[in-house]
Amino acid sequence: MGKTVLTAFMQRFDHRQGSAITIPGPEIQKTLPPRSLDLVNDYIRHVGGDPGMYKKELPPHLFPQWAFGLASQTLCGVPYPLMKVMNGGCRIEVNHPLPNNEPLQITARLEDVNDNGKRAVLHQKIITGTASTPNALTAHLYAIVPLPHKKEEGGKKSEPARVPKNVREIGFWKLSAHAGLDFAKLTGDFNPIHWIPSYARASGFKSTILHGFGTMARAMEGVNRICGADGRKIKVFDVKFTRPLVLPAKVGLFVTEKNEVFVGDAPGGPAYLTGHFEMQ
Numbered sequence: 001m002g003k004t005v006l007t008a009f010m011q012r013f014d015h016r017q018g019s020a021i022t023i024p025g026p027e028i029q030k031t032l033p034p035r036s037l038d039l040v041n042d043y044i045r046h047v048g049g050d051p052g053m054y055k056k057e058l059p060p061h062l063f064p065q066w067a068f069g070l071a072s073q074t075l076c077g078v079p080y081p082l083m084k085v086m087n088g089g090c091r092i093e094v095n096h097p098l099p100n101n102e103p104l105q106i107t108a109r110l111e112d113v114n115d116n117g118k119r120a121v122l123h124q125k126i127i128t129g130t131a132s133t134p135n136a137l138t139a140h141l142y143a144i145v146p147l148p149h150k151k152e153e154g155g156k157k158s159e160p161a162r163v164p165k166n167v168r169e170i171g172f173w174k175l176s177a178h179a180g181l182d183f184a185k186l187t188g189d190f191n192p193i194h195w196i197p198s199y200a201r202a203s204g205f206k207s208t209i210l211h212g213f214g215t216m217a218r219a220m221e222g223v224n225r226i227c228g229a230d231g232r233k234i235k236v237f238d239v240k241f242t243r244p245l246v247l248p249a250k251v252g253l254f255v256t257e258k259n260e261v262f263v264g265d266a267p268g269g270p271a272y273l274t275g276h277f278e279m280q
Contacts, residue, residue, distance in 0.1 A: 025110035032104045043186040049221040057097040061217035063139050065187045067126045070108035080145045087212040088144040089240035102130035120145045161242035161271040163264035171222035171253035183214040212241035215273050222253040232279045239275030
């Protein structure tokens, strides 16, 4: 991680020099031991799930716990100021259940970069499997890097994402001020904007913010509980992180008949997460 941070500082200069990127990037592979069942069960409870639903499987949304390290390595050498990077969204594709008692085989790669001069969207692809179940889980991560540019006079700001009014509320969360720190302990991502208030304020937020992947995991478990009550499981979960979720907070989880999903204060109000899902 320290190497990545150092690279981020150096890349500030590379960006101004217009360095080129090789796309797709090199594939990084790693095999990790099985996850601790105590850690897995604590994590499932933290995001509102039931460990009984995952007797011999790992929850798909736990992948950041073993994949973030490799994901950061895929960005080494890219010519952008990574100290400003933000999580833009994630798409999880569940091809097969992921066994919880086998070593994890992981591959990570920088798939694409979309640079429009105002921001760069870095698309990373993470595949997780085991010896008995290769390619069980595919995750696409979209990291956004704001770029310095001259603002256009009279330009219109894009409308913020909102929760539609014709939604069904399927969950309500009371998130404590420590929710960001708890998620960091369970996943190993200790970005201080999620658990140190003074650091979050210095970064432009009112206080600490919930990790986007923490919001996604809670939303996925909420959909599992309601829409998977008949035994079906989520096949695809595709979301965007549209607004910082400042802690502490009280927010709702909403869905539509078209399998759209939203996290927000209320119908018609601002949305912190938007997306859609597919059931098996």
